[in-house]
Amino acid sequence: MELLLSNYQPAKFSNRTTQKVWLENLSKAEQVRIATGFISSASLIELKKMVEVNEKPNIEMLIGMHYFDGFTKQQYDCALALNETLQAQNRGAVYLSNAMRFHGKLYSFNDAKQCFGAVVGSSNLNSLFSAYKIYEADCFFDGDNAKTIDKSIQNIFGKLGKIITDLQIDNFIQNNDLLENHYGVNKVSPEELTRIWTTKTDTSFEIPMKTEAKSNLNCxxxxxxxxxxxxxxxxxxxxxxxxVPVSITRLPNYPANRTFDVVTNDGWRFSCETNGQNSKNLRSQKDLTILGKWIKGKLEQSGALTMATPVTENVLSQYGKNTMKLSATADPNLWLIEF
Structure with missing residues (x-):
């Protein structure tokens, strides 16, 4: 048995993390079984693409909490899409626990002969795919212990689970704030938001939202x-x-090659940075998904963008805006963004 920790500072103790061990075993497995409480739309879409671009492993997954606690429509559609891909390729299925709430986090990895590894602990699927800065603790097992865990997961599937398409779900959670309680993101109070926006200066830049097939918004x-x-x-x-086009980054007062905080027009605060040749790269600092959750989340919530589909000119047209406005404030380390 090996204890796995998230290994974030200041509690950095070892080189092996759950995410590293999970991905290492995933890449050499023929069959993976997952029993987890909660999922995110993003983790399901990323798992679906992983299945599409790799010939293995086969995947069986039980989602343990959402049948009782509710899905957003987006989460449910992503779970259906993953199940459809798995079943179309004869590579597994997605199950829901409809007998009772299942809040465990169990993962097993099998080769052609037997289970060779398993992870048990606190990590949901979300934290395994993305850089969520929540400190998790898990244990990795091999040998007979791993086989026992794998057998237990199969028993849980049999006792608690039904394939997602065998269950009718019609009611969905309406609110799904992607940045709520996100590491590195703070919600600004309405009063503070008003105060900050009164410090806005005349310096601003309209940054075009590019729709290249495999970069910018479509990484x-x-x-x-x-x-x-x-x-x-x-x-x-x-x-x-x-x-960002060079025609903008070379303008006077553009925040070139630096880190700064931004406050969005809907009240979120996080850090961004500009870097690269001519300061052409604008992104959220440390976690590239923060800015992405803000931009793509707005597109999704408006109905213009469907998960796992590209951001196109038509998507931006439906949204009604194809630029992001970056404005300076009286504080040189604080900028405002609107989209």
Whole structure:
């Protein structure tokens, strides 16, 4: 048994993390079984793409809490899409626990002969695919212990689960704020938001939202990270990096090659940075999905964008805006963004 920790500062103790061990075993498995309480739309879409770009593994997954606690429409559609892909390729299925709430987090990895590894602990699927800065603790097992866990997961599927298409779900959660309680993001009070926006200066830049097929807002469709085994992990659905034209980055007072805080017009505060040649890259600092969740989340909530589909000119047209406005405030380290 090996204890796995998230290993974030200041509690950094070891080199092996759950995410690293999970991905390492995933890439060499023929069959993966997952029993987890909660999921996110993004983790399901990323898992679906992983299935599409790799010949293995087969995947069986039980979603343990959402039948009782509710799905958003987006989460449910993503779960159906993953199940459809798995079943169409004869590579597994998505199950829901409809007998009772299941809040465990169990993962097993099998080769052609037997289970060779399993993870048990606090990590939901969300934290395994993306850089969520929540400190998790898990245990990795091999040998007979791993086989026992794998057998238990199969028993849980049999006792608690039904294939998602065998269950009728018609009521959905309406509110799904992607940045709520997100590491590195703060919600600004209405009073503070009003005060900050009164400090806005005349310096501003209208940054075009580009719709290249595999970059900018569509990084998800670019090449994923490929390990030494040739196994490809897709890029996160919400990964975004805005490429700003040189005609803008060379303008006076553009925040070139620096880090600064931004406050959005709907009241979120987080850090961004500009870097690269001519400061052409504009992105959220440390976690590229923060800015992506804000931009793509707005597109999704408006109905203009469907998950796992590209941001196109038509999507931006439906949304009604194809630029993001970046404005300076009286504080040189604080900028405002509107989209």
């Amino acid at each position: 998800f469709f670019g090449k994923g990270r490929v390990n030494q085994r040739g196994f490809e992990m897709p890029r996160p659905w919400y990964e975004v990096e805005i490429i």
